[in-house]
Amino acid sequence: MSASRRTFLKVSAAAGGAFMLRATLPGAARAEASAEPLTAFVRIAPDGVVTILSKNPEVGQGIRTMLPMVIAEELDVAWSQVRIEQAPLDEAKFGRQYAGGSQATPMNYDPLRRVGAAGRQMLVTAAAATWMVPAAECRTESGVVYHDKTGRKLGYGALASKASKLPVPNLSGVTLKDPKTFKIIGQPIHGVENPKIVTGQKLFGIDTVVPGMLHAVFQKCPVFGGKVVSANVDAIKKLPGIHDAFIVRGQRGPDQQSLADGVAILAKSWWIANRVREKLDIVWDEGPTAAQSTKGFAEQAVALSQAAPASWLRRDGDAPGALKDAAHVVEAAYSYPFLSHIDLEPQNCTAHFQNGKVELWAPTQNPGPGQKLVAATLGIPESDVTVNMTRIGGGFGRRLRNDFMAEAAAISKQAGVPVKLLWNRADDMRHDFYRPAGFHFLKGGLDDKGSLVALSDHFVTFGQGSKLADAALMEVTEFPAALVPNLAFGQSVMELGVPTGPLRAPRSNALAFVFQSFIDELAHQGGRDPVEFRLAILGEPKVLPGGNGRGFDTGRMSGVLRKVAEVSDWANRGSLPARTAKGVAFYFSHLGYFAEVVQTTVSAKGEIKLDHVWVVGDVGSQIINPSGAENQVQGAALDGLGAALGQGITIERGRVIEANFDTVRPLRTDQVPPVEVHFLTTDHPPTGLGEPALPPVIPALCNAIFAATGKRIRGLPIDTDLLKV
Amino acid sequence: MAYTIKINGVNRTVEVDGDMPLLWVLRDELDMKGSKFGCGAGLCGACTVHVDGVAVRGCQTPISSVGNAAVSTIEGMAADPVGRRLQEAWLALDVPQCGYCQAGQIMSATALLRQTPHPNDADIDAAMTGNVCRCCSYTRIRAAIKMAAGAGAKS
Numbered sequence A: 001m002s003a004s005r006r007t008f009l010k011v012s013a014a015a016g017g018a019f020m021l022r023a024t025l026p027g028a029a030r031a032e033a034s035a036e037p038l039t040a041f042v043r044i045a046p047d048g049v050v051t052i053l054s055k056n057p058e059v060g061q062g063i064r065t066m067l068p069m070v071i072a073e074e075l076d077v078a079w080s081q082v083r084i085e086q087a088p089l090d091e092a093k094f095g096r097q098y099a100g101g102s103q104a105t106p107m108n109y110d111p112l113r114r115v116g117a118a119g120r121q122m123l124v125t126a127a128a129a130t131w132m133v134p135a136a137e138c139r140t141e142s143g144v145v146y147h148d149k150t151g152r153k154l155g156y157g158a159l160a161s162k163a164s165k166l167p168v169p170n171l172s173g174v175t176l177k178d179p180k181t182f183k184i185i186g187q188p189i190h191g192v193e194n195p196k197i198v199t200g201q202k203l204f205g206i207d208t209v210v211p212g213m214l215h216a217v218f219q220k221c222p223v224f225g226g227k228v229v230s231a232n233v234d235a236i237k238k239l240p241g242i243h244d245a246f247i248v249r250g251q252r253g254p255d256q257q258s259l260a261d262g263v264a265i266l267a268k269s270w271w272i273a274n275r276v277r278e279k280l281d282i283v284w285d286e287g288p289t290a291a292q293s294t295k296g297f298a299e300q301a302v303a304l305s306q307a308a309p310a311s312w313l314r315r316d317g318d319a320p321g322a323l324k325d326a327a328h329v330v331e332a333a334y335s336y337p338f339l340s341h342i343d344l345e346p347q348n349c350t351a352h353f354q355n356g357k358v359e360l361w362a363p364t365q366n367p368g369p370g371q372k373l374v375a376a377t378l379g380i381p382e383s384d385v386t387v388n389m390t391r392i393g394g395g396f397g398r399r400l401r402n403d404f405m406a407e408a409a410a411i412s413k414q415a416g417v418p419v420k421l422l423w424n425r426a427d428d429m430r431h432d433f434y435r436p437a438g439f440h441f442l443k444g445g446l447d448d449k450g451s452l453v454a455l456s457d458h459f460v461t462f463g464q465g466s467k468l469a470d471a472a473l474m475e476v477t478e479f480p481a482a483l484v485p486n487l488a489f490g491q492s493v494m495e496l497g498v499p500t501g502p503l504r505a506p507r508s509n510a511l512a513f514v515f516q517s518f519i520d521e522l523a524h525q526g527g528r529d530p531v532e533f534r535l536a537i538l539g540e541p542k543v544l545p546g547g548n549g550r551g552f553d554t555g556r557m558s559g560v561l562r563k564v565a566e567v568s569d570w571a572n573r574g575s576l577p578a579r580t581a582k583g584v585a586f587y588f589s590h591l592g593y594f595a596e597v598v599q600t601t602v603s604a605k606g607e608i609k610l611d612h613v614w615v616v617g618d619v620g621s622q623i624i625n626p627s628g629a630e631n632q633v634q635g636a637a638l639d640g641l642g643a644a645l646g647q648g649i650t651i652e653r654g655r656v657i658e659a660n661f662d663t664v665r666p667l668r669t670d671q672v673p674p675v676e677v678h679f680l681t682t683d684h685p686p687t688g689l690g691e692p693a694l695p696p697v698i699p700a701l702c703n704a705i706f707a708a709t710g711k712r713i714r715g716l717p718i719d720t721d722l723l724k725v
Numbered sequence B: 001m002a003y004t005i006k007i008n009g010v011n012r013t014v015e016v017d018g019d020m021p022l023l024w025v026l027r028d029e030l031d032m033k034g035s036k037f038g039c040g041a042g043l044c045g046a047c048t049v050h051v052d053g054v055a056v057r058g059c060q061t062p063i064s065s066v067g068n069a070a071v072s073t074i075e076g077m078a079a080d081p082v083g084r085r086l087q088e089a090w091l092a093l094d095v096p097q098c099g100y101c102q103a104g105q106i107m108s109a110t111a112l113l114r115q116t117p118h119p120n121d122a123d124i125d126a127a128m129t130g131n132v133c134r135c136c137s138y139t140r141i142r143a144a145i146k147m148a149a150g151a152g153a154k155s
């Protein structure tokens, strides 16, 4: 196709969080095309069908539906006119394209409204010029421009060609709709790919087919970072159905993300390649971390806790002195395990290397860094790496790391054919970037009225010297910092060979458990109602440091906490039967304010039945897609409960023991309680929903278990043996 | 060796080892990608298909065991009255999150409704507990099964 005239809108994050627009108008003559590219995000066909590109990867957070909703609203088209396509990876054109950190809403809501409004303004200008009337006399509705005075109207399809020749208006100057008039934003719009999902059409990375491709498995060292000394690849190659087998030399350094050493096996069917692995005979150099273990870490953490922390994160007032003088002191040691992401679609990637260039089909949450990693792995320029984003069968942060892309690319290059690499479940569970384990040694002091006067935590985490392992950090703003006069957060660090990384609501998914459980212990110790005790700590509404510079608004947190007490009938919890109880917790993460109550019944055998969950969230002024929002929030709360009840990764001899869903147990439908979701709308910019509902549900459950049984859960996953009568 | 099996009413012949699981015959030999691989061990249900109307795990079903039985997959559910009602309920309630488990969920639900047209919660637990939804869309899955069962009652 000859170079057609394109109007590119560039929206990118500038320093200080402002957004800039650059419109690029290549001067080449325009070729007649059936659908006019109005902007980089929007094409309009003569029949009025509007194609909107969704720029970010879809992991199940509903982004492929939500971002186009925002554009369509301001463009003022009917949702039924809209078709959605996945944008290619082109961060120069679309801005950052990734799925993580519940960032899509705060980063894109305002800019994409402006993209839509700019398109609408161009169409109005085109209509006004056609009719030779002032643009101010024109209005739009559902993809049509009207001039009411003269009773004329023109559909967007008829105007597209003319509009696309106009300059793109300055985004900061476009007029946005009054949210009261929204027709799409705020409506429960269903996932655009649902019809394909329920009929089993090809959508996911694992469904990719490239002509002539072979299926590959890749055996890595069970100890992270281990290297191949030798392997019986010649014998493997001779086995029936096997096309090729070879050692891949890795480049893995301390970053733990680049290509690992391993052995690739290629066959016409993945099952054949995978089956042959049991015949592999590999001698590994397991490297320096082959003696590490979960048990060893726990012992080391206890030993470290006996001494002063290696460093202080924060010291307010005089915590040791205040603890000495306190009327009541509570001491507790909390810990949580490594966790795997257990995406249901195992890691996979299809790669075709030819003539020095590579094309990939990758279920990645983070395609930009994936492109860079592949370029570095193969030693080719980034411009020679093409990344196609497929739908993703679950991310939860795992697919922010692109190790599978480097593997597929390297294997395709070495084999000289297109290759679909697919990990089996054991690969996936044993070669993750785990939610780091952690250990907290806490002390809290109450005065004689049961008010919190002092709190200290010695946090034992992982890292090397002052550099912490990925996602192993605790912020100095961690609650209840700045709300207790005497507070000390100290930290000590253990060395780790296990790769770590973000898991849905990173850090918060662990720290909420620790601090919201310990706060509960203190409330009970002081004879205070756990809701009232928390409200007292939050105090008068104020904005404290936190939230990545956007602040932690204690008033918003008190608001959701009061609301959850109301909807869960907290005040009447005393009337519940024996061994049935409610627990409460709140947490602020990813700019979202969530308070949750869990009701549980614990049998005499220690079995935990989840009776009901109440969730109240405050994510600002607008829920963009209420259907997707409810699904995300219910999913996040249940995800947290599943992790607390049945998930933990054990390290022995430097390697992961668990390999499948029998020992790392996802939540199943017979365990699922009703999850009631309420949103408080407040006058703040909308923020994301993929993560913040998860953290508080775990302590809410553990606090309910305490209320039901008198047993305090201080380690995860929950050991039901502790709860037997 | 050559196996001829009937899938969604059509005879298909493949040349594979007898112990190749039906899941991989479908996905890699016949390019039917609707049935999904999740665990390979009968623990997640992503690979659920029907053999003579019974929900089985495709990853645990060697092709040699299929014989003359009728195999149906998610690709055939639009032509199945019960399967179709379930698909419609799934759409009406906007069930999927990532969507990866949903083909298996619909296959298990279809087998359930054929056996038990008006399942109670315990019936749903028994039929659906083998199907993992990592995104935890369970609340809507249950509601969609009930909706489809209700729709069946009316028609």
Ligand code: FES
Residues within 6 Å of the ligand: B036, B037, B038, B039, B040, B041, B042, B043, B044, B045, B046, B047, B048, B057, B058, B059, B060
């Ligand atoms: S892939 Fe067959 S049950 Fe999980």
Ligand code: FES
Residues within 6 Å of the ligand: A060, A344, A393, A394, B096, B097, B098, B099, B100, B101, B102, B132, B133, B134, B135, B136, B137
């Ligand atoms: S929708 Fe993602 S696994 Fe079920």
